[in-house]
Amino acid sequence: MVALIVVFVICFCITAAYNVMNILIVDLYYETPATAMAANNLVRCFLGAGAAAMVNPLIKRIVLFGVITEIVQIFPWTSGQELQIRYPGGAWMTPGMELDIRETRRIPEISSMNLKCNKKYIILFIDLDAILPGTRIQSVILHWYQPNLMMDCTKPPPPSTIVPGKDQGDKHHPAVSYIAPRAPPNTHHRYVYLLFAQPPAYQFPQCFSHVFPETVSARAGFDIREFLQAAGLVAMNYFIGRHEPAEGETTTMPQSATTTSFRSVDCPTRVASSVS
Structure with a gap:
C-alpha cells in the first residue's frame, strides 16, 4: 500500500509540474484565461496518477491468475x-x-477447519x-514431510491447530525434516x-x-502425483517465495528451465483414503 501511495504521489507531481508549465505558457503568450485549462489539467493529473498507480497491482493480479491456473492443473483434486x-x-x-524466504526459516503453525481429534x-511442503x-x-523439491499430525484439542475451535503426535518419526512413520525455502536471488x-488424511494402516x-x-539430489524430482495415490487430499495452501538480495549479497541471473524432470519410482498401486 505504501508503495502505491509513493507511485501515485510521484506521478501526480510530475504531471502537475508539466501542466503548470503549460498553463504559464498560455498566460504569457496568449490572452485566453487559463482557469478552465487549469481545472481540466488538474483532473488529468488525478486520472494519470491513478492509472499509473494501478499498473503494479494489475500486473500482480495477472501473474497470480496464471499461478493459480497452473496449480489447479497440477492438483485437479484440490479441496474447497x-x-x-x-x-x-x-x-x-x-x-x-x-x-520473503527469510521469513520462512522455521516450521510454521498449521491449521484448518473441521479436523477431528481422533484422526491423523x-x-x-514442496517447491x-x-x-x-x-x-x-526444472524439478519439484520436497521440503518437508510430516506424518502423524493431530488436532490440538486443548484449544477452542475454530480453527483447529495440528501438531505432531507422540509417535511421530517412528520406523513406520518417519518424518522428512523441514528445509526452508531456498529460492535463488531475484x-x-x-x-x-x-x-x-492419514489412513489407520498407513506406512x-x-x-x-x-x-x-x-x-538436493535426495529431495529433487519428487513425483507428487505418484505420492497422491497413497492418501486423500484434505486441504492445500501455497505462497510465492521471493528472494530479494540483501545489501552486499553476491547475485547472478538464474538460468531458465528448458525441461522438467521427475525421479522414476516403482511404487505398488495404493487406494486413496477417504476423508469423512
Missing part, C-alpha cells in the same frame, strides 16, 4: 477447504501471498519451480502445502525412501 499456514511472527497466509494427518544446480532442468518460486512408501537426506 483452505489450509491455514502461519510462520512465526507473521500473519495467516492467504493463497498466493508473497513472502500428513503434511507435504514447484526449483532448477537443479548447474542445469536448466527469483519467485511457488511453494505448496498439502494436507492429507511410508519404501519407494520414496530416498527423500530423507537434506540434499
